[in-house]
Amino acid sequence: MKIDLRKIYRFEAISHPAGAELPTGGDIYYECVECTHVVSSVPHIVSHCECGNLHGKGGKVDIKDQAKVKPVRGKLK
Numbered sequence: 001m002k003i004d005l006r007k008i009y010r011f012e013a014i015s016h017p018a019g020a021e022l023p024t025g026g027d028i029y030y031e032c033v034e035c036t037h038v039v040s041s042v043p044h045i046v047s048h049c050e051c052g053n054l055h056g057k058g059g060k061v062d063i064k065d066q067a068k069v070k071p072v073r074g075k076l077k
């Protein structure tokens with residue numbers, strides 16, 4: 001199932017030191033730098049980005065390359 005979260009949320013970049021663990025939370029999302037797709041940091045439905053870097057389900061996201069992930073905060077439009 002594919003949902004374009006950008007239609008629902010406005011995303012703001014979170015300052016995040018390189019190499020540090022990514023933040024998680026109900027309002028935190030991960031933007032894939034490779035394909036620009038956005039995935040929830042606590043996905044309750046199976047979700048993945050276009051290029052396969054991010055795979056989420058069961059409240060967790062598997063990340064292949066963390067260097068290509070940008071954490072963002074989502075606010076309802």
Ligand SMILES: [Zn+2]
Nearest residue numbers: 032035049051
């Ligand atoms: Zn991607």
